[in-house]
Every structure is written in C-alpha cells, then in structure tokens.
Amino acid sequence: MSTADGWFMPVPCYRRTPPGGSMARTLAKSTQDRFRRRLNDEQLRLTEMIRDIDAEREEIRLTETSSDRSPDPNTAEGGSLAFEMEKELSILENTRDILAKVEDALSRIDDGTYGACDVCGDAIPVARLEALPYTKMCVNCASARR
Numbered sequence: 132m133s134t135a136d137g138w139f140m141p142v143p144c145y146r147r148t149p150p151g152g153s154m155a156r157t158l159a160k161s162t163q164d165r166f167r168r169r170l171n172d173e174q175l176r177l178t179e180m181i182r183d184i185d186a187e188r189e190e191i192r193l194t195e196t197s198s199d200r201s202p203d204p205n206t207a208e209g210g211s212l213a214f215e216m217e218k219e220l221s222i223l224e225n226t227r228d229i230l231a232k233v234e235d236a237l238s239r240i241d242d243g244t245y246g247a248c249d250v251c252g253d254a255i256p257v258a259r260l261e262a263l264p265y266t267k268m269c270v271n272c273a274s275a276r277r
Contacts, residue, residue, distance in 0.1 A: 158246040162257065166245065166264055170237050173264070177230040184223045191216065232265040239267075248272050 158166070191212070239245040246255050250272035259270060268276070 157243060158257075163240055163245060166260060167237065167240050169264055170233050170240070174230065174233050174237065177226055177233065180226050181223065181230065184219055184226070188216070188219055188223070229265070232267075235267070236265040250276075 157163075236245060246257075246260060247253070248255055248269040249267040251269065253269055255266060255269050259266060266273070
C-alpha cells in the first residue's frame with residue numbers, strides 16, 4: 132500500500148478482539164516475573180558491554196593522541212586501526228539500541244502491556260517472547276512492517 136507521494140504505509144494486522152473489547156490477555160504473573168528476570172540480566176550484560184566498549188575506545192583514543200608515532204591512516208596499520216574503531220562504534224550503537232529496547236520491555240512489564248502487540252493488540256506468543264523478549268509486535272505485524 133502506498134500514498135500519493137510514493138511512501139509505503141505498513142499493512143496492519145487485523146485485531147481479533149471484538150470492537151470495544153479489551154486488549155489481549157495478559158501474561159501470568161509467574162511468566163512476567165520470569166521475563167523480568169531475564170530482561171534484567173540482559174540489561175546488566177548490555178550495560179557492562181557498553182562500559183567495556185567505551186573504555187576500550189577511550190584507551191585507543193588516548194594511545195593515539197599520546198603516541199609520538201600515531202599510525203598513518205594511509206598505511207595498513209592505520210587502516211586496520213580505523214576499521215577496528217568503526218567496527219567498535221557499530222557494535223556500540225547496536226548494543227545501545229538493544230539496551231533501549233530491553234528497558235522499554237521492562238517498562239511495559241511495569242505498566243501491564245508486556246506481551247501485547249503494539250500494533251494490533253493481540254497477545255504475542257510466549258515462544259516469540261522467548262526468542263526475542265524485547266519485541267513489541269506479533270509475527271504478523273512485524274512481517275507487515277518489513
């Protein structure tokens with residue numbers, strides 16, 4: 132489906148709850164607690180990973196600026212260092228993005244919306260949450276967004 136200006140609009144999933152009905156069933160408290168523990172562990176792991184990457188990048192930066200002989204970016208050594216820095220930056224950005232999603236999932240557990248698709252409101256199957264605990268969409272809606 133596209134608009135007049137050529138932009139594509141996502142095709143929504145159809146809500147299977149009756150009009151005016153309530154949102155998808157909520158997860159059992161024990162299931163929510165299990166996902167909360169898993170997400171808290173992931174939050175800690177990602178936070179430590181970000182701290183380690185930041186420390187490593189700072190160490191490289193300090194080594195480069197304090198060294199009398201910084202690698203020339205036109206040499207193999209300099210090119211390799213630039214590649215490593217770019218790779219670390221990419222990993223850092225991806226890790227921060229996942230951390231934000233994990234923190235959002237923890238907020239959704241707190242406000243009682245965890246496990247419900249943000250788009251159609253249907254329950255996200257537990258198997259999908261097991262595979263991707265910070266997901267906000269059911270498989271159908273996620274596929275439609277791609």
